[in-house]
Amino acid sequence: MSLSRHLRVAFSTDSEADMSTMLKFAFASTDMKHVDQHFGSATSFAMYGVDMDKHELLEVLQFAETAQDGNENKLNDKIAALEGCAAVYCQAVGGSAIRQLTMQGIQPIKVSAGAEIAELIENIQEELCAGPTAWLAKALRRQQPKDTSRFDDMEAEGWSE
Numbered sequence: 001m002s003l004s005r006h007l008r009v010a011f012s013t014d015s016e017a018d019m020s021t022m023l024k025f026a027f028a029s030t031d032m033k034h035v036d037q038h039f040g041s042a043t044s045f046a047m048y049g050v051d052m053d054k055h056e057l058l059e060v061l062q063f064a065e066t067a068q069d070g071n072e073n074k075l076n077d078k079i080a081a082l083e084g085c086a087a088v089y090c091q092a093v094g095g096s097a098i099r100q101l102t103m104q105g106i107q108p109i110k111v112s113a114g115a116e117i118a119e120l121i122e123n124i125q126e127e128l129c130a131g132p133t134a135w136l137a138k139a140l141r142r143q144q145p146k147d148t149s150r151f152d153d154m155e156a157e158g159w160s161e
Contacts, residue, residue, distance in 0.1 A: 022049035023139055024058065025124065026082050026106075027117045028090040032060065035115045039093040039101075039108065040075060041065070047085065048121060052128045055121050075100055082106055086139035089120055105142060107135045 026045045028037035037043065047059040061081050075097050082088055087107040101108045111120065127136060 022051045022054075022056070023086040023124075023136075023143060024049055024084050025121070026061075026085045026088040027120065028088065029117060033117055035089050035091060035111050035117065035120070036113065037091060039078070039088065039090040039097050042078065042090065045078075045082070045088070046117060047082075048117075050121055050124050050128075052125055055125070079104055079106070086136065086143075089115070089117075105139070107139070 024047060026047045027035050028039055028042040029046050030036055030044055032046045043063050043065050045061045046057065049056045049058050063078060079100050085106050087109050088101065089109045089111050091113055092110060093108045098108050127133060132140060
């Protein structure tokens with residue numbers, strides 16, 4: 001199974017700079033307003049960039065319909081399409097998908113049927129302001145650029161292997 005449709009929202013140069021401070025979240029949704037799908041059989045995802053103050057729709061992904069059980073290879077395309085996401089919100093997610101998602105640094109989050117995406121985004125923003133939970137703090141650290149200046153400092157001091 002492969003991605004059948006992919007809508008990416010275009011941004012101005014100013015918006016692109018703002019995006020660098022946002023975390024990316026995916027929501028398994030058929031109507032782009034509610035989380036209403038199981039991860040493995042999800043036919044579409046709405047992907048948002050979220051920070052403490054704002055959120056932006058980044059992408060909408062659509063996949064062909066598949067059965068929930070059976071072919072584990074169906075997960076590969078979905079997980080690859082969610083690259084860079086901090087989390088994916090869905091109604092349910094199987095053990096194999098949980099393992100594969102977490103190996104890619106994506107936190108699977110199960111929510112009740114019909115949870116509103118707008119409310120979930122508000123919850124994320126409140127958590128970012130109040131102090132993130134462990135998984136969200138880890139996602140924030142992954143987003144930070146790697147500081148390689150310590151190697152420059154070591155070289156300046158004459159350190160060698």
